[in-house]
Amino acid sequence: MLIVIAILGILAVIAIPQYAKIRIRAANATTLTDIKNAKTELNAFYSEKNYYLF
Numbered sequence: 194m195l196i197v198i199a200i201l202g203i204l205a206v207i208a209i210p211q212y213a214k215i216r217i218r219a220a221n222a223t224t225l226t227d228i229k230n231a232k233t234e235l236n237a238f239y240s241e242k243n244y245y246l247f
Contacts, residue, residue: 239245 235246
Protein backbone atom coordinates (compact mmCIF):
# COMPACT_ATOMS: atom_id res chain seq x y z
CA MET A 194 0.00 0.00 0.00
CA LEU A 195 2.82 2.37 0.82
CA ILE A 196 4.39 1.72 -2.58
CA VAL A 197 1.13 2.61 -4.33
CA ILE A 198 0.90 5.90 -2.42
CA ALA A 199 4.53 6.69 -3.28
CA ILE A 200 3.93 6.01 -6.97
CA LEU A 201 0.83 8.20 -6.96
CA GLY A 202 2.80 10.97 -5.27
CA ILE A 203 5.52 10.78 -7.91
CA LEU A 204 2.94 10.89 -10.70
CA ALA A 205 1.28 13.91 -9.08
CA VAL A 206 4.61 15.74 -8.87
CA ILE A 207 5.10 15.16 -12.59
CA ALA A 208 1.52 15.89 -13.70
CA ILE A 209 0.73 19.09 -11.78
CA PRO A 210 3.35 21.34 -13.47
CA GLN A 211 2.37 19.96 -16.88
CA TYR A 212 -1.28 20.74 -16.17
CA ALA A 213 -0.38 24.31 -15.22
CA LYS A 214 1.53 24.76 -18.49
CA ILE A 215 -1.44 23.45 -20.47
CA ARG A 216 -3.78 25.90 -18.72
CA ILE A 217 -1.46 28.81 -19.52
CA ARG A 218 -1.26 27.81 -23.19
CA ALA A 219 -5.06 27.54 -23.34
CA ALA A 220 -5.46 31.00 -21.83
CA ASN A 221 -2.97 32.42 -24.33
CA ALA A 222 -4.82 30.80 -27.22
CA THR A 223 -8.11 32.24 -25.97
CA THR A 224 -6.59 35.72 -25.71
CA LEU A 225 -5.16 35.48 -29.21
CA THR A 226 -8.56 34.46 -30.57
CA ASP A 227 -10.21 37.39 -28.79
CA ILE A 228 -7.70 39.80 -30.31
CA LYS A 229 -8.29 38.40 -33.81
CA ASN A 230 -12.06 38.74 -33.33
CA ALA A 231 -11.66 42.35 -32.21
CA LYS A 232 -9.54 43.06 -35.29
CA THR A 233 -12.23 41.58 -37.52
CA GLU A 234 -14.94 43.64 -35.84
CA LEU A 235 -12.92 46.85 -36.16
CA ASN A 236 -12.32 46.20 -39.85
CA ALA A 237 -16.04 45.55 -40.36
CA PHE A 238 -16.85 48.83 -38.59
CA TYR A 239 -14.34 50.65 -40.78
CA SER A 240 -15.85 49.13 -43.91
CA GLU A 241 -19.27 50.42 -42.94
CA LYS A 242 -18.42 53.86 -41.56
CA ASN A 243 -15.12 54.68 -43.33
CA TYR A 244 -13.48 55.71 -40.05
CA TYR A 245 -12.03 53.84 -37.11
CA LEU A 246 -13.80 53.78 -33.78
CA PHE A 247 -10.92 55.25 -31.80
